[in-house]
Amino acid sequence: MIDLDDIDRHFLRALSRDASLSAGALARQVGINQSVAWRRVKRLRDAGVFAGRRVELDLDALGFTVTVFLGIKLATKGLVSLDDFERAVRAIPEVQIVQHTLGLFDYRLRVVARDLPDFERVLRRRIMTLPGVGNVEANILLSEERLTGPI
Structure with missing residues (x-):
């Protein structure tokens, strides 16, 4: 299990809503340097916190009602x-x-x-x-x- 601080939790919430957010966008949200944000996301990824990336399909738009x-x-x-x-x-x-x-x-x-x-x-x-x-x-x-x- 990995220790998470408030910035890590913020990143996880933001990425769970939009997995395509860049390190720069995450950094701007919390007011830190882009390279620091990138290292934090890499640490989370390396620790296995992310199970993958997915595209969420709109089933109604595809005809599955x-x-x-x-x-x-x-x-x-x-x-x-x-x-x-x-x-x-x-x-x-x-x-x-x-x-x-x-x-x-x-x-x-x-x-x-x-x-x-x-x-x-x-x-x-x-x-x-x-x-x-x-x-x-x-x-x-x-x-x-x-x-x-x-x-």
């Missing part, structure tokens, strides 16, 4: 390996997130679709045919509030 969270309970855990299920579910492009969980469901999936008929097609033809799928519970996303920044 429905997001569904699926809880999946495997029916035959002993007969189907978790690796087989995970490999098969990762091959479905509409599945955005796969989480192996402990509790009521073995897996939670975030699935995007163009509309409800498209989601039904994905559910029937792709998800329900995965190895070992037993019970499935769907929750349709109505709205989402994104909290950015470090914990």
Whole structure:
């Protein structure tokens, strides 16, 4: 674990909102020299604080207007390996997130679709045919509030 000061935390909040910010822009925000800001960001990167850079896509603009969270309970855990299920579910492009969980469901999936008929097609033809799928519970996303920044 790395020790963070107020400037580090400011940089993390700013970069979590816009990962393309330059060291110069970060430096101006907190009133320090650009080279000092660059060294601080490099230290954070070298310490493994950044998991990567991503482009956040606007799913609505791409035509994906429905997001569904699926809880999946495997029916035959002993007969189907978790690796087989995970490999098969990762091959479905509409599945955005796969989480192996402990509790009521073995897996939670975030699935995007163009509309409800498209989601039904994905559910029937792709998800329900995965190895070992037993019970499935769907929750349709109505709205989402994104909290950015470090914990």
